[in-house]
């Protein structure tokens with residue numbers, strides 16, 4: 590196990606827009622992983638998924654999946670049913686690709702208390718987990734830390750929800766920064782990783798899934814992603830914290846220049862290590 594760096598979707602400099610071209614380009618660039626972006630819907634079929642998995646295996650590129658944005662597990666009726674179906678399909682196709690994680694934006698707070706929302710999302714995730722287990726789909730559900738207070742996904746939320754077997758966090762450090770403007774120093778990054786270790790143990794640090802990018806934000810939280818150079822995000826200090834804790838797993842770069850900032854993270858990491 591190592592710490593791998595990669596892109597959110599196919600690198601910009603890929604020959605084609607498809608996932609296999611992306612995997613080849615990630616390999617050429619010397620990066621180690623890529624997240625398949627199913628964010629606008631799971632459009633990949635099983636046959637393509639098999640070919641994607643084969644290409645990734647041959648080139649030793651680790652894959653993960655990002656489930657569609659249009660998901661709210663704090664819902665009822667059709668919205669909830671469709672949200673669950675989108676997660677299930679992301680997991681099934683991701684599993685065929687050989688991905689070990691599917692990243693999920695779990696839902697939104699409406700007027701209920703945090704506890705009510707938590708229980709509702711927990712119930713939905715347990716049902717999804719049971720269905721996947723019954724189908725033999727061996728993939729972790731990763732609940733992402735989110736960039737707005739209106740969304741389920743504080744650090745507390747994503748750590749507590751790991752009480753469900755097969756549910757782990759996706760720590761988006763840029764989102765954690767954007768919510769309050771804090772969480773942007775080595776000390777604060779260290780305290781986030783300390784929280785992960787307290788909850789999940791060394792095993793948690795050895796199997797991290799991370800999102801990071803430059804980010805623009807207001808008092809309401811996340812506005813949009815930026816390249817590191819145009820943002821205030823202290824990525825060097827974040828990478829220092831990765832080294833401090835010797836974490837392992839995947840770091841997915843979501844900056845608009847994808848591979849450029851991913852390579853920046855990787856070279857900083859290799860420099861500090």
Ligand SMILES: [Zn+2]
Nearest residue numbers: 655692694733
């Ligand atoms: Zn996300």
